Amino acid sequence: MPQLHSYPGTFILFEGLSGSGKTFQARRVHEELQRQDGAVLLNQEPTSGVFGAIIREVIEKRTVPARLLQQAGQALHEHFPRRFDLLDMFVKIAEDQPLNEQERQAVFLLDRFDDLHNTIHPALQREMCVVQDRYDLSTYAYYSAAQPDAAEAFHTIDRLHEDIVGSLYIVPDLIFLFDLPASVAVERLRASGKTMDMYERERYLSCVRKSYRMAGELAATKTQVHLVDASRSKDEVTKEILGIVNEVV
Numbered sequence: 203m204p205q206l207h208s209y210p211g212t213f214i215l216f217e218g219l220s221g222s223g224k225t226f227q228a229r230r231v232h233e234e235l236q237r238q239d240g241a242v243l244l245n246q247e248p249t250s251g252v253f254g255a256i257i258r259e260v261i262e263k264r265t266v267p268a269r270l271l272q273q274a275g276q277a278l279h280e281h282f283p284r285r286f287d288l289l290d291m292f293v294k295i296a297e298d299q300p301l302n303e304q305e306r307q308a309v310f311l312l313d314r315f316d317d318l319h320n321t322i323h324p325a326l327q328r329e330m331c332v333v334q335d336r337y338d339l340s341t342y343a344y345y346s347a348a349q350p351d352a353a354e355a356f357h358t359i360d361r362l363h364e365d366i367v368g369s370l371y372i373v374p375d376l377i378f379l380f381d382l383p384a385s386v387a388v389e390r391l392r393a394s395g396k397t398m399d400m401y402e403r404e405r406y407l408s409c410v411r412k413s414y415r416m417a418g419e420l421a422a423t424k425t426q427v428h429l430v431d432a433s434r435s436k437d438e439v440t441k442e443i444l445g446i447v448n449e450v451v
Contacts (some may be wrong), residue, residue, distance in 0.1 A: 278312075
């Protein structure tokens with residue numbers, strides 16, 4: 203079982219459906235910790251790196267630019283030499299062939315590998331507090347929501363996560379899991395004017411919500427997990443979260 207990291211920094215994770223307010227609250231916590239003169243980093247997945255950029259194009263059903271595919275090929279050659287299965291996946295992307303859900307999650311995991319290697323580990327080593335918007339719970343929740351057997355889907359992601367991320371993976375010190383009905387999340391997304399991507403359909407998000415609960419229960423065997431009632435006002439949620447964060451940081 204993965205253990206909590208031994209770095210001097212603190213790793214705080216915000217998870218939940220799109221529209222749950224997790225990104226807004228992560229920013230508020232980041233701002234408050236900055237105000238307290240803390241060394242804090244606001245980080246997000248998908249990242250702004252090459253694999254993060256590619257997965258955004260894929261889930262919004264746009265053609266991936268050739269320059270990104272070239273950069274991805276170079277990164278794969280550096281970190282995953284002779285992984286022809288991963289190279290084949292990017293050939294499919296280059297040819298505008300649709301990826302299956304496991305292949306899409308593999309791209310998310312390549313992005314996480316980069317995120318841990320280039321950002322999270324170095325920041326925690328420098329005694330920073332990393333405020334993370336999405337991480338491994340998203341992978342488990344969104345993949346299993348599309349599968350007939352959630353338990354088997356979790357095992358599949360376990361294996362894929364170990365295969366790609368491996369020993370770089372670390373457990374957050376604290377997880378906030380934002381929970382609210384999918385109908386409310388979709389209503390908020392529409393009100394914001396956001397263009398809805400392939401993962402933001404109400405029926406699918408209802409399944410994701412159930413999977414998040416399952417992922418949260420598993421995560422609670424490793425670290426602190428707080429289930430947040432995200433249907434409340436922003437200020438109510440902020441007050442609850444800051445009360446917990448200030449006890450940890």
